[in-house]
Amino acid sequence: MEFNKADAPPRETTDRPRRTRDPDQTRRDLIDAAIAEFSEKGFSGGRVDDIAARTRTTKRMIYYYFGSKERLYAAVLEELYGGMRNAEQALPLARLPPLLALQRLVETTFDHHAAHPEFVRLVSVENIHEARNVAASPEIIKRNAAVIGTLRDLVARGENEGAFRPGLDALDLHMLISSFCFYRVSNRHTLAAIFGRDPLAPESVAAHRRMIVEAVLRYVAPG
Amino acid sequence: MEFNKADAPPRETTDRPRRTRDPDQTRRDLIDAAIAEFSEKGFSGGRVDDIAARTRTTKRMIYYYFGSKERLYAAVLEELYGGMRNAEQALPLARLPPLLALQRLVETTFDHHAAHPEFVRLVSVENIHEARNVAASPEIIKRNAAVIGTLRDLVARGENEGAFRPGLDALDLHMLISSFCFYRVSNRHTLAAIFGRDPLAPESVAAHRRMIVEAVLRYVAPG
DNA sequence: TAGTGTACGTACCATGGAGTTCAATAAGGC
DNA sequence: GCCTTATTGAACTCCATGGTACGTACACTA
Numbered sequence: 001m002e003f004n005k006a007d008a009p010p011r012e013t014t015d016r017p018r019r020t021r022d023p024d025q026t027r028r029d030l031i032d033a034a035i036a037e038f039s040e041k042g043f044s045g046g047r048v049d050d051i052a053a054r055t056r057t058t059k060r061m062i063y064y065y066f067g068s069k070e071r072l073y074a075a076v077l078e079e080l081y082g083g084m085r086n087a088e089q090a091l092p093l094a095r096l097p098p099l100l101a102l103q104r105l106v107e108t109t110f111d112h113h114a115a116h117p118e119f120v121r122l123v124s125v126e127n128i129h130e131a132r133n134v135a136a137s138p139e140i141i142k143r144n145a146a147v148i149g150t151l152r153d154l155v156a157r158g159e160n161e162g163a164f165r166p167g168l169d170a171l172d173l174h175m176l177i178s179s180f181c182f183y184r185v186s187n188r189h190t191l192a193a194i195f196g197r198d199p200l201a202p203e204s205v206a207a208h209r210r211m212i213v214e215a216v217l218r219y220v221a222p223g
Numbered sequence: 224m225e226f227n228k229a230d231a232p233p234r235e236t237t238d239r240p241r242r243t244r245d246p247d248q249t250r251r252d253l254i255d256a257a258i259a260e261f262s263e264k265g266f267s268g269g270r271v272d273d274i275a276a277r278t279r280t281t282k283r284m285i286y287y288y289f290g291s292k293e294r295l296y297a298a299v300l301e302e303l304y305g306g307m308r309n310a311e312q313a314l315p316l317a318r319l320p321p322l323l324a325l326q327r328l329v330e331t332t333f334d335h336h337a338a339h340p341e342f343v344r345l346v347s348v349e350n351i352h353e354a355r356n357v358a359a360s361p362e363i364i365k366r367n368a369a370v371i372g373t374l375r376d377l378v379a380r381g382e383n384e385g386a387f388r389p390g391l392d393a394l395d396l397h398m399l400i401s402s403f404c405f406y407r408v409s410n411r412h413t414l415a416a417i418f419g420r421d422p423l424a425p426e427s428v429a430a431h432r433r434m435i436v437e438a439v440l441r442y443v444a445p446g
Numbered sequence: 447t448a449g450t451g452t453a454c455g456t457a458c459c460a461t462g463g464a465g466t467t468c469a470a471t472a473a474g475g476c
Numbered sequence: 477g478c479c480t481t482a483t484t485g486a487a488c489t490c491c492a493t494g495g496t497a498c499g500t501a502c503a504c505t506a
Contacts, residue, residue, distance in 0.1 A: 023483070042351045044268035048464060058485055063465065123413055124347050128265045131412035144417045171418055172427075172434055176403060182410070183402035189354035190346055194367045195394055204395075211395055211442075218441040219434075244453060244502055271494060281455055282495090292494065 027065050029055040034076045039118035042125045043073055074133045077126060078140060080119045085143040087112045093150060098158035099217065105151070106177050106213050113181040114205065120185040148174060158220065165222040176219065180212045250288050252278040257299045262341035265348045266296055297356045300349060301363060303342045308366040310335045316373060321381035322440060328374070329400050329436050336404040337428065343408040371397060381443065388445040399442065403435045 033054035037046045052059040066072040093101040151170045158164030184199040192198045256277035260269045275282035289295040316324040374393045381387030407422040415421045
């Protein structure tokens, strides 16, 4: 009666037969669960017990693999920042005419933020904590700072070819692009509450995408 | 020995003689302390004991005046959102030519965000919590939604006078303006960590202010 | 100048939640 | 088969923290 293994699995979160002894999978599951938890509730609001409960394993594993709540959070950040850089570096900007390259960059930035609200939320959380974990991760810094190099090249090329007006600052331009893409996701809930229109609703997405492209292209145009 | 009142005050947090029985001041002090605490640490990260420790009064008073940590947080939000609307409604936009009015609006928005990082941080915190407290406050919603009305009028006037191109959406335009002003403050720390340049440093402020004005004016220009 | 309600302080409670203990079980080498 | 080591689980510990019980002091009124 107690150990009825035959006709029903004794206890299973999902119906997938749980793979015993799969450290990689266990680690992966914990990271995914932590991404969800921390991006929904923040660092202090996120609960270690709840993260464990989102997986098929137990809290013990968090401490086995990561050592502390803080270090799990740091691992989550590295993971998410990693995804961002990949998207941007996959673009063949150097082979496109400057205006088109810039348009592609804006669209990619827009799409990535739209597709990864957890990333946006975690960056918000990290800023509340004064970016202590980002500052402590040379890996995150190096990869992300590289994005600016690419944009700097593009700006220089655009100026030389006369497609862009002179005097543009690559970092400021990066901020102009990111700010809108980030804001409509990060501030989605206050915007929806105050103005009664969800900025992530399908009818807004296309309009916003066109808008930020248009705004940036007009901003860099000569004259 | 025990009640030595004469030659030394028995216990004093600051050297200012504590005003007994000043409910308004006590309440005010608690709100100010809570603004600082919550904007530095978030809602879950903020400690009721620490808020009390920032004042000359005690934790008991938080519960006396506000009832709970949650309601204190809600009071803080109302307070900060209140400051924002005042700044915007003080502008005499209707009397200025459209382009100039828009420029003033952008500059005011920029300046207010720059001057009130606690506001920006609290709005970020609120978005992590899915804007539950903003959504529950008709007062906040009403006042802020009004801002859009003003902008809608301006957009209509600009279109009629031919100063703006047709087809502009007031809410989207508001988002374009706010996003940059908000982002450079909200994401100050990750930006500084990754790019090694503090967006709130004096040499960036003027450049950013010019940039968002320029970007918005170019965006609304006809043609 | 006693009475009363509002404002305040001290000491305490209850519990949620981060982190640990300790033993058990699987996998693989010999 | 047996030993070793990398994983795993249930049941703890313990303390920080939100919240409260209870008593006191001030200031105003009659």
